[in-house]
Amino acid sequence: MGAGGNLLVAQSGGATAVINASLAGVVRAALEHRQFGAIIGARHGIDGVLTERFVDLGRQPAEILDQLLTTPSAALGTTRRRLTDETAARAVRILAQYDIRAVAYIGGNDSADTALRLAAAARDAGYDLRVVSVPKTIDNDLPGTDHCPGYGSIARFLALAARDAVRDTEATAALYPVKFIEVMGRNAGWVAAATALGQDGDGDGPHLIFFPERPPRDLHGLLEEVQRAYDRHGQVVAVVPETLKDAQGRPLSGEDLSWTDPFGHRYYPSPGPALTRAVEEHLGLRARFDKPGTIARMFAACVSSVDRREAYEVGAAAVRLLVEGASEVMVTLERVSDDPYAATTGVIAAAKVANRERRMPDAFIGPDGRSVTDAFRTYALPLIDGPLPPYARLLDLPYLRA
Known part of the structure; x- marks a missing residue:
């Protein structure tokens, strides 16, 4: 025709x-x-x-x-x-x-x-x-395509935003040692993974990335992971998807349904505030959360x-x-x-493609389940015009008084 x-x-x-x-x-x-x-x-x-x-x-x-x-x-x-x-x-x-x-x-x-x-x-x-x-x-979750238009730009935004949030937490760790960054991405970890693309080296935050493909055991299991990361680094930046569930499929923000869209996708309360409160109540650590929301997928700059x-x-x-x-x-x-x-x-x-989702492959998720692999960086960095230009870190040079 x-x-x-x-x-x-x-x-x-x-x-x-x-x-x-x-x-x-x-x-x-x-x-x-x-x-x-x-x-x-x-x-x-x-x-x-x-x-x-x-x-x-x-x-x-x-x-x-x-x-x-x-x-x-x-x-x-x-x-x-x-x-x-x-x-x-x-x-x-x-x-x-x-x-x-x-x-x-x-x-x-x-x-x-x-x-x-x-x-x-x-x-x-x-x-x-x-x-x-x-x-x-x-969400970058369409089957049959290497990647999806729209993903590269939100990935660039989040790589930049997460890197800056990490520096903020480093500087204020004595006041707010824990920060959650809540991101979009529905049921796949592609968007959450993008926050790692601004890391400068080993030990650099985000320290924990919670992928839908690797859910925490339950709320207490997540808190245990946060505590271990804090003990190791002295501060924690943790990335959580807005749909975060535990290993049993229960929303970590609570099971009070907020909305179901015409395609049957269920929306629950935001996990960022709930997890922030849980850290303060159960771990005694002051915490904050950032939620870029729709601005992350729309930021022209x-x-x-x-x-x-x-x-x-x-x-x-x-x-x-x-x-x-x-x-x-x-x-x-x-x-x-x-x-x-x-x-x-x-x-x-x-x-x-219709009504199907492509999730993050195992080869892109680190063996600890909370980081990305070099294979993911090879895949994603070209999509964000990366790698990002490095930030400075002061050398620890003591001043010796004459």
């Missing part, structure tokens, strides 16, 4: 610092191919289709497309709506009214589910529609140039696939070499 009709672009899921670079890649590639009658953007993902809130992307001034490359968040807006059979069928009827024959849907594993449901509804209706997923997630470039490239690759007649696939990034770093785009069936 060749190209034709109009092209729809939408953004979905959690926004990132580079998701708009993918949008720019789609729009520019579509303009260059000249195979579509119009390039239409849907406001707030599939919600924009269902409410017919569309914007003409093909007539945007060139300077706006240029600025999109360096603009964080999602310019079109996002959603977490999950399509039902009824809403998917209604969406296809609306697409048909606008002669939309191709869709580039930018998002993660939940968004791949939306793309597949849309394609299936079109097939059931006998409507000729191609749907290609454009990868995006800071810390964007990785590699991440931005690759986000643009996967958007452009999606258009090439649509022009060739591909559907129900996702663009991937395939690593060609580590040194010098190089990657190219590939493709995978979207069914192998």
